[in-house]
Amino acid sequence: MSIFVNKDTKLIVQGITGGQGRFYALRNRDYGTQVVGGVNPMKAGQDVEGIPVFGSVAEARDATGGTATMILVPAPAAPAAVLEAAEAGMELIVCLTEGIPAHDEAHFFNKVKRDFPKSRILGPNCPGLVTVGECNIGFIPAEVAKPGGPVGIVSRSGTLTYQALAELGHKGIGVTTCVGIGGDPVPGTSFIDCLEAFQADSDTKAVIMFGEIGGTAEEEAAEFIASKMDKPVAAYVAGVTAPPGKKMGHAGAIVSGGKGTAQGKMDALREAGVRVGLNPTEVGDIMAEVVASL
């Protein structure tokens, strides 16, 4: 078991003919992901190292049975790519593109939520996700990770996601699924979505959560953990030494209500029963203790 993706997931890559799209499509395929097709309206009929290129997501879906998509197109084209994927019935839309305007993100998040409730967006500006040993979608270098659980990982930061996998890999502790939700203003998938899925997943027995300063997502996750989770959670929040975040006028201060500092987030998580480490390595040590006591 795992969350969101597994060995049966069939992946379509929007932007497969670009430099990054090609590199990661092939890298993901090498990992074992079923990369069944790519999309580029200008290059339909061609192929990328044997991966057929289609003119649209719907055509790729019809020809291959793909149900998940990875988006690696430039930021100005990304909103339309997300909506095209949702219209084509993609269940999972992993948007890796960075630099998408916040208003576009807010628009397509709400549009997909309302009109295509079966589609889940992950990202934008996220590293993707990996179910270890089965399916890797995106940038995560998961070669160091051991499959099968018992640990699930969710992180806002890309490179800290990799760090978490490396810490557990070095200790020989297995991972079910590792999800990088991304740090943009409107993440399609939240900490809570992932925690809820990990709580329901029988192979995941404990969860690592890596947060960051800014916003209130970690505080909301803490509330969820306190009220809805019985699996142990270990966490790290980056940004203790960061200067106070840029206040977005009075409006930003009012919306955050004093939340958003690393200290405030760590306190909220501790109150929810989460064991908090002061750096990623310490969280790995905590998780080793947790796993040993399972």
Added chain:
Amino acid sequence: MDLFEYQGKQFFASFGIPVSAGEAVDTVDDAVAAADRLGYPVVVKAQVQVGGRGKAGGVKLATNTDEAREHASNILGLDIKGHVVKRVWIEKASDITEEYYASFTLDRSAKKHLGMLSAQGGIDIEDIAATNPEAIARIHVDPVDGLTEAQCRAWVEEAKLNPAATEGAVSILIKLYRAYVDGDADLVEINPLILTSDGSVHALDAKVTLDDSADFRHLEREAWQGVADLDPRDALAKEKGLQYVGLDGNVGVIANGAGLAMSTCDVVNQVGGAPANFLDIGGGASAAVMANALEVINADPKVEAIFINIFGGITKGEEVANGIVEALGRVEIKSPIVIRLDGTNAEEGRAILKSHESDRLISHPTMVGAAKRAVELAGTGPSGPSKRGTGPDRRGA
């Protein structure tokens, strides 16, 4: 990008929002000439991107030429919380009957836009939010639907503004929402929004933060670039296109990803050192980007050691290594470098670095160990782990 008040007013005016007539000037003589043209009374307002300028003496009413000259000469050059006033906005004074507050921003929790409107405007809106939150009428706007006039009218009524202000407020708020969306702003704020004795409503101040990610579709923004007041190190980093925040320590930090960069600063701090900066070279960083990052760090005289912490996902190890080698050839790096390289193609990267290793370029396999080594090399300089500058923006954080 944060706009100065006068730029914010130009931005608002381009969306049809009424603002006071005024001129932005940089010298006392120009200020007096502008005031004479506008007609007295005028208000002389310091253009700085920091709150509390009124209390600091940065906003003054002038009823004649002599007063305009006196205020302009006092305000130009004034230091307001570390921001030196280089420009003033001379504005026709308004006959204020009432002061309100209005803003739009993104509510990240609700994932919808949030409008806030209060009949109690003025400088103390944050206090009102803390002590009397009911005094702020809030509206969530679905980005797909937008803000309708009927919703807007109900919102204005809920805020209990003076009925004389209703029509003017509805008209301005509809335009303010358009400015927020079509202008790709992270924040638009009017404080105060005023009702004048003749019954008109207009924006007496303008606070606007633009979303830099939308620059590609807003060529009109070029006119506003290059006038922001930045720390010189921040300015150099911005010119090089890097996510940089200056701090006060002596360990220069370069990492890929905002989370890892913040974490690297945290770890430097935990092992007894102090980071000189936050620097995120981002995903897909090329050799040229790494070289630029080293140049920026090298330009900071406080830096005694450099800690490069790269975990490759999108950034490949050999690109990082090539970047360091290229930078070493391009500029004379003053401080020793400790590098921890892991992740995608890390071995290829380490192999490239191997032939260049010395007591000036040290490789270390773990993050905490590398941080300790960098802190040792930096020594205990006079700088403590104090903080300064603004934080990473929402995209970095």
